[in-house]
Amino acid sequence: MTRITLERLQVWIYLVAIVTGLTLGTVMGDAAEVFEAALWPLLGLLLFATFTQVPLIHLREAFxxxxxxxxxxxxNFVLIPLVVWGLIWFLPDDPAIRxxxxxVLLVPCTDWFITFSHLAGGDTGRAIAITPINLLLQIALLPVYxxxxxxxSFVEILAAGPIVTAxxxxxxxxxxxxxGLEWWSMRHPTGAVVIDRLAWAPVPLLAIVVFVIAVSQVESVLSAIPVLGPVTGIFVAYLAAALLLGLALSRLFDLPDRSACVLIFALGxxxxxxxxxxxxALSSEWTVVAVVIVFQSLVELFGVVAYLKVLPLVVPWALARR
Structure with missing residues (x-):
């Protein structure tokens, strides 16, 4: 199996992991604490493996x-927040859901959007170049948003759990x-080999993470099912809005088709x-927040599969030069 094949199949891998986790968590309720203890190290390893695929030491090339x-x-950082601000008015008046x-909607992707941009025929070089800027800006701007x-309410949320520690x-x-690993890889071939091997890790690690969340938070996941309907509508509307916004910006600023594909995936x-x-890291009354975030990733993966089928047809038509 190639890495591209693995990434294409990831939505089904995550679905199996969640269903298996919910089943195990329901049958073995006393296993929750054991799995929950493993969650934080797994998350740290997942994020480390993911960050190693972001060209952090090549910021200059991005410009x-x-x-x-x-x-x-x-x-991503001006127009998309305005779109999100409009969408949240259609959500239930529940602070945790909002x-x-x-x-999840205010932070642009820095990993699988590169793969899907490539699969859609987008300019992979531009996709790779923008990822470190997206990552650093989202970390800086998320608290502001x-x-x-x-x-x-945001101040109260900061006090609701060890968010700063997390x-x-x-x-x-x-x-x-x-x-540090990327810096080392520029000077030692072994580092480059390690980074290449770690490129296989995010999909299985994320599958393990959502499995552990499903096992350890089974009651929270099941209790959140009634709110998944409204948030599904918001996430689908977001994907549609990001597609239209990407097409409009590409047409307005005369981007080539391959750059337009990258832009649409970067926004979506x-x-x-x-x-x-x-x-x-939030306290127990905010557990639905994590459920909403995990659910968005599943909706998004189905959405980007739809993007793969739609963009080769829509982009050349929408950006046809007159």
Whole structure:
């Protein structure tokens, strides 16, 4: 099996992991604590493996194509937050549901969007170049967005669990470690081999993580089922809005078709498991936040499969030069 095949099959792998986890968690309720203890090390390893695939030491190269970079950054960090702000008004008036949607939709993807951009015929070089900028900006801007959208509630959320600790131990430390490994790989061939091997890790590790969440949080997952209907509509609407926005920006700024595909995937895909540790660090009354985030990743994967079928037809038609 090739890595591309593995990534194509990932949505089904995650579905099997979740169903298996829910079944095991229901049958073996006393196993929850054991699995929950393994969740944090697994998350740290998952994020480290993921961050090693982001070219963190090549930030300068990201700005070689300033035209595309400017359009992509404006789309992801100015226009997409406005889209999300409009969508949350259609959600139930539940702070936990809104927080889950905000956390996951405000952070652009830095991993599988590259694979899907490539599969759609997009410019993989531009996709790779934009990932480190997307990662660093989302870490810096997410607290600002949450404060703007939630106001005083955001301050209360910060006090609802060890979020700062989770950010440092599960996001910041793996990020710095990944940067160190990439720096080492530039000087030692062994480092490059390690990074290449780690490229296989995110899909199975994420499958294990969602399995562990399903086992350890089975009651929370089952109790959250009634809210999945409304959030499904929001996530599908988001995918449609991101597609239309990507087409509009590509036409307005005269992007080539291959760059337009990258832009649409950059706008449509989100960084669900990077914000997952923050959700899991919240206190028990906020457990639905993590469920919403995991569920969004499944909806998104089905969505990007639809993108793969639609974009080769829609992009040339929408961007036809007159």
């Amino acid at each position: 070689r194509d300033r035209h595309f970079m400017g359009v992509a950054l404006a789309g 927080l889950g949607v905000l956390l 949450l404060w703007l959208f939630m106001g005083q 950010f440092v131990t599960l996001i910041l430390i793996p990020l710095v470690a990944a940067w 895909t989100r960084n669900s498991f990077v914000v997952l540790p923050l959700a899991l």
